[in-house]
Amino acid sequence: MNSKKGIPEKTIERLAMYRRLLSGLKEKGLEHLYSHQLAEFTRNTPAQIRRDLMMTGYVSNARKGYTIGDLVKKIDETLAGSQRQKIALVGIGNLGRAILSYFNNQHSALSIVASFDNDDTKVNRVIAGCRCYHIKDLEAKIKEEGIDLAIITVPGHHAQEVAEKLESAGITGILNFAPVPLKLPDSIYSDRIDITTAIEKVAYFASKIRKEL
Amino acid sequence: MNSKKGIPEKTIERLAMYRRLLSGLKEKGLEHLYSHQLAEFTRNTPAQIRRDLMMTGYVSNARKGYTIGDLVKKIDETLAGSQRQKIALVGIGNLGRAILSYFNNQHSALSIVASFDNDDTKVNRVIAGCRCYHIKDLEAKIKEEGIDLAIITVPGHHAQEVAEKLESAGITGILNFAPVPLKLPDSIYSDRIDITTAIEKVAYFASKIRKEL
């Protein structure tokens, strides 16, 4: 019933964030809130909030604001969060392990069900309930488990090669932490988190602020 | 000589990325490249590249494309990367340690010079050449070392409190990994990396692609 054609990327990001925040508030016993309250929590404007929530098709009952439970449910639907999706993580290094142990405690609809490495000393280790397989078994395992998504945390110069393996294994979405843009067909959605760049950006704008004062 | 008023955030991010990529290419012996080559490497359009590089004020010599060395230097200037900035990292957990050991091997103008935790068992440990101090010494240490920036990797419910400590210690830029938006005055630039949200976004668009095919 939802699904116009095309919710903006930025809105999707914010919806995911609203959902997490709202779930937290619900657990604290809060039942209703207004756009300006959510705006306060998330550090943006009430207008933005309303426009974002509009995309979910949820209709509040005006005077009392949004009913948190229903809203969360509606965001779930919108984000297709109702469907379970399985994730593979490739590269059990420092970052990979951090993400693995963090993420699998958090989530419901998404979970990391297998990890891969090319280092034999890591194969068969179990971290956060998730076993590490050798990279050579990647395709078989992904097909066997019906895994849809992947997180890449291998060194930069291996990222493209790993991405291509994931592609031929049938993965449709990749989140890449390696500092290298991936060349992939449009039939795969891929996004990158570039921590170094993010720090450099903070450095730039912080130093700009310092100069202006 | 550069510094119009206000290079867009997105451009700053891309410039930082171009710089890293170009530095790599230079080390491999490449001296010149065209906007369409850099576009190929970074997975975007030549027009975008040219527009971004325009902001640095660098002028290429038409027929041969950009001289990589000079271009990197110009990006350095633009990103104020010439000035050294010191960084503090708060929260030596899984993620904090991963970032610390990664980042301090990488960079020249930016480095993490101190870390902080409230867990006594972590205090005084040295990771990647960086000593961990007790959080109660945060303000003193930051002032003593002249630290400008901070990375927050503490659990969500401590992030705001830590951010406020950083604020009163005089920090002007924060990169926050906790899944909580921070309330801070405009005199501090703060950005957030939200890994969970990023995965959810990939899940959304990947499943959208699957449906459309």
Next chain:
DNA sequence: ATCACACTGTTAATTATTTCACATAGAATA
């Protein structure tokens, strides 16, 4: 020395995102 070519720098057009502003709705009050 001249020409032709391929790529740049930049302005203009397009597209995406955010903000504004207001008519509408529906609880609460009397």
Next chain:
DNA sequence: TATTCTATGTGAAATAATTAACAGTGTGAT
């Protein structure tokens, strides 16, 4: 029941970001 009042949903306006288009330029070929 009628009235008031605050917050919503949404078109329209404003702003930001990307893409296209093209005149200009220096290089290498002739």
